[in-house]
Amino acid sequence: MIEPTRLSVSGERIRAAYEFTGPVDEARGRAEALAVEQTIEFPADLVPDDDIRGQIIGRIESLETTGERAVRVEVTYAVETTGFEFPQFLNVLFGNSSLLPDVRLVDLDIPPALAERFGGPRFGIAGLREMFDAPQRPLLSTALKPMGMAPERFARMAYDLAAGGIDMIKDDHSLANQPFAQFEERVRACSAAVRRANEETGSNSIYMPSINAPHRLLDERVEIALDAGAGGLLILPGLTGFDHMRDLAADDGVGIPIMGHPAFLGGFVSSPTGGIAHDVLFGTLMRLAGADVSIFPNFGGRFSFSREACSEISAASVRPIEGVRPMWPAAGGGMTMDRTGEMVTFYGNDIVLLIGGDLHRGESLRSSAAAFRAAIT
């Protein structure tokens, strides 16, 4: 037994819900093990009746049998266990337990003190509506691709897309710093092309380069993007870390919209009984980490997300969280122009429609973009 500990904690708690799949009568024991695993990771029988036991170990608030082999368990954690830092917040939610079989993080609520610390989107729904002078309509986005083209070709493409009225023209997430189109040259060319299109055609578009860079070069790439006049940033938190995105969103010296991309996060949603629920990952966590726009694969595309999962992501993007702005869901992944009507019916107007290769099928990229834009105005 270790010596007793007295602690001062605020009483504010994070509320997480997990679904345990397996024999229902084993759920309580598994939940108790999880509540220890996510906090002290120490034999509970060696902890005396002190504040580590009372305040630090996760507290099981409720168990509810939700299926023949499914139990939903609500666990709360003292907000101090996170040190008010985002990486440790994720660690408390699901660090080691991500390695446990058949347990899934399915819901999450954070207290206002933590929400305020994290901040969330700088622009959110209202901010981007104002930026694009689009009080009601869905926003439009597309990606510069394919990898292998030279910077001037990406720039020509960016010009045409902006002239056609696409709001957010982002790098494809595959564009990093390849020899075919190195970051600085590509970003300067594309930023200039979109600026020129805005001046010449009255469009109001932004270019969002992908900041998928080695750790030591992240700041430099952002500085290049800002210096080039990029209008936003594409961030891949599965590769560069959620807190890098949060840091950019909170930085007044950056101050431009951020689009979060799901690359390398799919492992969390590849098992129906493990990982993290789609809406928690691509809705709540992306939003708390500062994404103004969160990309996910639309149902009916090539990624097999269900209609229900997409609907839940969309709901989590905008549900009230005190101190955190609502975020734009962005449904993409093999989307075609003829599905835009269906998508707006499904998601409503607070949706970013992300169309990829299909725009290249028309007579010209600019005319396809203009047709896409006309279809939703």
Added chain:
Amino acid sequence: MIEPTRLSVSGERIRAAYEFTGPVDEARGRAEALAVEQTIEFPADLVPDDDIRGQIIGRIESLETTGERAVRVEVTYAVETTGFEFPQFLNVLFGNSSLLPDVRLVDLDIPPALAERFGGPRFGIAGLREMFDAPQRPLLSTALKPMGMAPERFARMAYDLAAGGIDMIKDDHSLANQPFAQFEERVRACSAAVRRANEETGSNSIYMPSINAPHRLLDERVEIALDAGAGGLLILPGLTGFDHMRDLAADDGVGIPIMGHPAFLGGFVSSPTGGIAHDVLFGTLMRLAGADVSIFPNFGGRFSFSREACSEISAASVRPIEGVRPMWPAAGGGMTMDRTGEMVTFYGNDIVLLIGGDLHRGESLRSSAAAFRAAIT
């Protein structure tokens, strides 16, 4: 159709193997889609017969039916698609395809040019054997816990563990910068305690603080650790990014051993038909990203990794990769002292035995540590 592109590439290629689960006759089509998804993410029918088609799109090298509903497909990628940067390397391997159902990354080989660029472990097996003057025996490690204790108590614990002969005394992965034991105070106290134990008792231990910090504070935390005289670092690449770990391993100004922890990486191994094979993730990728020691949950503990998965992680840690040192596998997760014999039989001597709470069950922490050490010398 886009305009044809001519490119200059080296011909060096990354070789990845994926297992597709589902109807065998659909595997080729799914593999072709993956090879496009991981590279150009653009309708293949719009790409002419040029170097984007010939060099950039992933190339299917072989398909082999390995089960009634399983096909193993080898795909190679031009090394230039990564831009020789680790985050984009991961993106090429499994960025978007992590979101596809029933496909698993199961094997990986990289060409020498890329291995040399990434570097891998600074110390590896031989380096740590020299550091701990342990030419043959397994190495021993344990964690400072539970969260909630004050720095001086962690320091007392660290002293006892070092005096008892534990080689690597790490922060528990749950210790970040909580108000109960803030990073700087804890790290200075524990570093000093281990130094004092080494001086007073002739032990040869190192303390490895956890650098689980917000993006903007990562460098500062490392600097504090170095200034305090910490002997190594614990890194959680699932939270702070694989490339942060690689950067630290490559940095001559850091120059101390790195232990990689699996927190928040479990999503990748929670589905048997999705995600990333255990040995690729906790063996090959941890190693390429510079971990001298890679922690994973031992079989028979509380995490349900199979014997086979553990054996494969161990094999991947040391298999020959030109230009990359072998890495120490570290099996932990609810391990007890009475299992050390079995573990050494299973893994051989090139293993870090990671014992947690069980050390606290003896008469004193120092005597338990000494008994643990005596059991393996």
